[in-house]
Amino acid sequence: MGISADMRVDIDRFWSTIEASAKVGQGRPGGLSRLTLSDSDREMRDVFAGWCKEAGLTVSVDEVGNMFARRDGRDNSLAPILIGSHLDTQINGGRFDGIAGVLAGLEVLRQLNDAGHHTKRPIVVVNWTNEEGARFSPPMVASGCFVGKYSAAWTKDRIGDDGTRFGDELERIGYAGPDVCKAGDIDAYYELHIEQGPILDAERRDVGIVVGGYPSHGMRASFSGRTAHTGPTPMNLRQNALVAGARWLTSIDDIGWEYAVYDGKATAARLTAWPNKPGILSDTAEAVCDVRHPDLATTKVMAEKMRRALFESAAKTGCTATIEDEWQWGGDIFDTNLVQGLREQAIRMEFNWRDIHSQAGHDAYHLALHCPTAMIFTPCKDGITHNNEEHCEPEDFVAGLNILFHAVIGRADRD
Known part of the structure; x- marks a missing residue:
């Protein structure tokens, strides 16, 4: 069964996963304090893995804790498409930063299941370890390791504020996976993220197409x-x-x-x-x-x-x-063809969009060094983030999720 141009993702189902995540590792009122490799991080990883397995995805974990939930394609000899972000938060974090991107990837694959459509290429949803760097420095260390910027041994030797070692905490929470942390061939990488800035909200835009990073x-x-x-x-x-x-x-x-x-x-x-x-x-x-x-x-x-x-x-x-x-x-690192594909989807679905630059760091920056990469920004109220008052409504994700869905499917099914 094919994917019709007017098919839309299930925003209510996506939002239910956001709400469930918001109960794990709660911090100040309305926010999260789910530091990487903590007990609450383990709990959220377990929840996410459970959702993925229910969706028929194959879950694997590499040696630095990156999680991969794979949906096979019709031709598994082809390089996969990755959709990713992170489930860890700042010590006074919000409910959407990073989290929305991982769960958006899950929703894309759930919607494919609903449609009974098998893409030509495999699609993998990724939860990157320690994007925030709130416990172990530097930030985005595990995605950096994935693309060869850091060695796995160096990554596992990072020492946290509490004197703990990255590798030891991976073992403690049960997420020191058996797979080597190495990217291999990747067809494309997509990341959806809240803007973490005030521009989209102030301009009442539905979505931002990220053209580069500061x-x-x-x-x-x-x-x-x-x-x-x-x-x-x-x-x-x-x-x-x-x-x-x-x-x-x-x-x-x-x-x-x-x-x-x-x-x-x-x-x-x-x-x-x-x-x-x-x-x-x-x-x-x-x-x-x-x-x-x-x-x-x-x-x-x-x-x-x-x-x-x-x-x-x-x-x-x-x-x-x-x-x-x-x-x-940072810099002009995102793939022009993928970026143009996102624009075309936004225009086709008549969303109010704009090009935008990212001012924060993201795992996509590392992936862009290895494979064609693109990002989508969704609005957040007043641009408040890394704060328990970080706020979005379900409608803030409608444009971004549907653009992501159709862009990924188009990429995965191309000849």
Whole structure:
């Protein structure tokens, strides 16, 4: 049985999975705190796997915990199409960030089951591990491992804030899978995501077709000083790592304001220190920051200023600084043919759409390095996200889900 052009997904069924997810790992009122590889992450993974098996999908897990729910095609020798996002959340996360993308993929395959249609190519729904990076740094680490950016051994050796090791937590929750984390041949990758910005909501758009991502550069750095008594130690003899980190992060914020008029952004995201107690200077600190701008050359300038500010901040406090980790993503990385296919579906179904750039990081950024990739943005109220007040209504997903459905089917069935 074929797929008619006017077929639509079951938005109520999709919404029921969103509501069920919202009960797992609840945080502040209305939100979620489902950190990766936590007990609540395991619970949600189990729920998702159950839904997939009920839909007749074959579920597999790789060595870094990425989950793959596969629906075979008529010709399984052909490379599969992947639809993915993530089920983990920030510590004060919402109910839709990442989650909507995974469950949208599930709804696409459920709708195919309802229609009794078997696509030519296999289709796989993916839940990527640790997209948020809220517990283990860097973010999007498992999708990065999948495309060869990081090794599996390096990924499993990431240490969380609570001192736990990524690989050990995978084992503990039962999601250290047997499969090698390696992409192989992929025909295309699609990711649906809430916008995480105010543009679609403010313009009352049904959907955004993502044409690229803001070039971004992130950095995690450590500072080394010396403990000393806060009372008798003269200012000129102090080596306070906490102050070094604080100086760096305020410099980062200044960089953001310097480029804000051109939509540049710089984020002082995190600062930890030890001992971090009254009466004693801290001898170690660690900080995380990032810069981003719609123009790649400008992002590079901002990143260089960020780097210089790091060592200047350390020198001013008598400390030393070390760059522990760096990451960058974004740019015009999405496949023009896939993007045009999404536009054509939006036009055909008469949705109010626009081209849009992503300003946040997504697993799709890594996949775009390996295979043709495209993203769809759906509206969220006032662009509030990474917050328990993140809010969407079922109708916010109608356009995105149906565009995704027909674009994926068209890609999967092409000659």
